[in-house]
Amino acid sequence: MGHLIPQAILPYVLPVVYAVVIVMVLPLLAGYIVLMERKVMADMQARLGPMRVGPHGLLQPIADAVKLLLKEDIIPENADRLMFWLAPLVSVTMALLAYSALPIGPAFQIADLNIGLLFILAISSLGIYGIVLGGWASNSHYSLLGALRSAAQLVSYETAAGLGLVSVLLLAGSLSMKDIVQAQMDQGVWFIFSVPFGFFIYLVGSIAETNRAPFDLPEAESELVAGYMTEYSGFRWSLYFLAEYANMVIVAGIATTVFLGGWLRPLASFHEHFPGTSIEWLDAFPSLLTLGVAFYCLSLAPKQPVKIQKIVMLAVAILCFILSGALLAALFAPTRVLQGIHGAFWFMAKVFAYLYAFLWFRFTFPRYRFDQLMRLGWRFLIPLALVNVIGVGVAIVLRQQLGWGPVASLIPTTLATLGVAIWLAKDDAPAATVQTADGE
């Protein structure tokens, strides 16, 4: 390779390839997350969900995308045309830009910035301009109210989510996404077990930031039609949709990297802390899992009602076989290749587990009222996050001065934060009833 490409542009080749791959794969991934959402929703409501297009609705995202692209593109007459045109682009650009610092496996990262985490947070928070400007440019009250709610909600919950992340940054001592994962490897524990409250605060904050239920007030269909997207249709609407799902993957990626060990296998540094034991057989799990899925698809294929559905199901089975083979072959490859391929597998597995939690919340909790949302953010999450950060600071002193272990030193912090959480929740409950009695 080295002699084919001039030396000056060599360092840019691989990042550009990664960037192109991400931009091409992400819309497809977003489509399949929508399918996953519909399937999970159907399962939780004891229905089947989309079943018509492809076996078990597997081709539904593609049909949806084609429908959206062919739809008429309507711009309201009194809209601010330039802003109306610009707003979805801002949303989707910022959402895609944030991926440039996200490490999907130790090798697959566009740029390892030493301000990586801050960069992702900053860029993904700029996506709010797409929502706000789009809501304003539509020149409709529903859109404007949706945009205002969205801005207020994002500003409130960004603080809490950021403070949740700060507790981990204190432990990791770095802002680089790679170094944060490496710190979890070195300390032998994922940070979700070190600072469970940091994770909890980030989880709630990230749901609110991505405007997902139960915090989906900016697009509450019973109140605001579709919020800031009310006047959008066709391709522009699908850009907003893409941005929303891309942002979901981003927050899931941040949570995975910061709290769930990133690309690390479960118990990745077990043998270092307990010498003599070996659980390297866990490396075979990805291959076996995909093999199982492949055989399941193979057994389903003859049962499909239409011939084309049989063929698609067979194709899925073959894809799973190839994936399984690749994951198996990686076991015998040098360590770097093994970590690259299996790292990507574990990373995506964790991202999807996090996204599943998102869907689970959506179908479990009813929507918050706006004042309840604000009270939860400002009077519960932010004080809790502050206590947690101070507690982590104390724990670091305990570790450095008294030599406590990385988990043991954080147990008092977690217990103290739990106490504060219970006290805050108790303190808040009567206030809520008084407010409703007032009729506010």
Place this chain on the structure above:
Amino acid sequence: MYVLNSILFYFFSALAIASAILMVTRRNIVHAAVFLITTLLATAGIFLQLQAEFLFIVQVILYVGGIMVLFVFVIMLVNLDVSMRLVQFNRQWFVAGALALVLGAQVLFAVWAGRASLRLPAMQVDISPKNTEAVADALFSKYMLPFEIASILLLVAMIGAVVMAKRRV
């Protein structure tokens, strides 16, 4: 590398100046706000080009991601029809114009005096690879007292705002 650095610097500078001018001259305040955002982002780009990535990210998070969101939030509630009919210039415009000319002449003179530096010096690669740590070190050791005073000032302002906004605390 050198050419690329110069191109980036002049690109961001031109973007910042052009959008600053557009920001002042737009009648529609939402458009003005968007151009202010572009100016701030272009300034952030200059920080990045100078390898001050921490300042870059602070500029983006604080000004673009925080302050400007609140700006736009308030601006959207303003009645646009009224603001479109407001007069942009008052009768003292020539005084301001004369002052601006004097100021512009001074800036031009300063640029002319330092014209040797218009060609950017060759970039030293990796001046300080981790300037986040450097900023933290400076803030918490050398400039501890000003840092604490600034934090208390902000805290007082915040409490003051809450007290003024809320009648029953």
